[in-house]
Amino acid sequence: MHKILGCAAFLLLTLSLTQLRAQSTQEPEKDKRSFKIFQFPADKIPRIDGNTDDWAMVPDSFAVGIDQLRDDNKHFLKADPKNLDVKVKVGWVKGENRLYFLYEAYDNYWDFSLPDLHNDIFEVVVDADRSGGTFIDELHPNKDMEKWEAYFSFHGVHAQNYHIFTPAVGKDWALVWGSQPWIKKLPYANAAYNYHFKPGESGKLILEFFITPFDYAGTEGPVRAVQSNLYENKIIGMSWAVLDYDDVNDKSKQGFWNLSHQHKMYGNADYMLPFKLMPLDERYRKSIAADWSFKVVDMNRRVVAFIDESEGKVNSWHWDFGDGTSSAEQYPYHQYKNAGKYVVILDIEGSAGKSRRSKVWDVAVK
Structure with missing residues (x-):
């Protein structure tokens, strides 16, 4: 009897260890969240002027707040609106291949005095045809490809990453992470700010901008570019993060607030989240x-x-x-x-x- 019980216990222990090993090798649980993109009527296209008036028609159900983000730096267990509070709305217009953004943020310490990449940032990534996969040179699947060849032929080509400076002072409004800076200029993008604070101060910032997503955007410029086709009920891949430098000398106060909850969403479109291009609201039909x-x-x-x-x-x-x-x-x-x-x-x-x-x-x- 003891031998039977011993064998049973050993079998249970073996099964338990097998299950634990299987769980440890499993992929992270899939994020099942999805979001909506508001359709503006053709006669009410948002003006890129840093004001929120044009967005009053967009219901709060389209807003994505900081409660949906988490700090990948693990310096903060949860968001504190007294430290940082953000709200994002995204819109589109039928017949255009543009995505419009309203970014409203309160920060208790705005860091934007330096001329380099060190700046509070709103980082937006988009893969409008949901082709998926990596799209930055360091994650290129062909490890034999030379670094600069990967950069110019691959980085930002089928999905795009915008580091948007919040605010931009003495520099372009965004760094396009890739070899195609032409996509951040008119007629493909535009931005405007509204704020009343100095570096190191607290306050609220309003950032309004639009971008044009591309299925193909090469270093050679728009001559061969393919804009992503946007239409009702299409689902696109998108995510964003907020880089918050609260103290240049104290990294424990720096946050990387990520909507995706997968840190490498910045260079892997598989980790972006689904956003649906909604039909026109009944009020405007x-x-x-x-x-x-x-x-x-x-x-x-x-x-x-x-x-x-x-x-x-x-x-x-x-x-x-x-x-x-x-x-x-x-x-x-x-x-x-x-x-x-x-x-x-x-x-x-x-x-x-x-x-x-x-x-x-x-x-x-x-």
């Missing part, structure tokens, strides 16, 4: 409005696909293709017999009324 686009499917055969993009609840569609033919389908294909430039008209009807959208000579076939 038209009850009914006709709209459409088209794509020439086969120019040789003059075949065109028409895409309904109307707003509101639509019960019926009537397409006039401009050549004497029509269709009642929502998404018709049409083959033109003759080359020409056509006036195409879409009429829609629903419970809210009727609407028309014509486009003059947009549709042309040869």
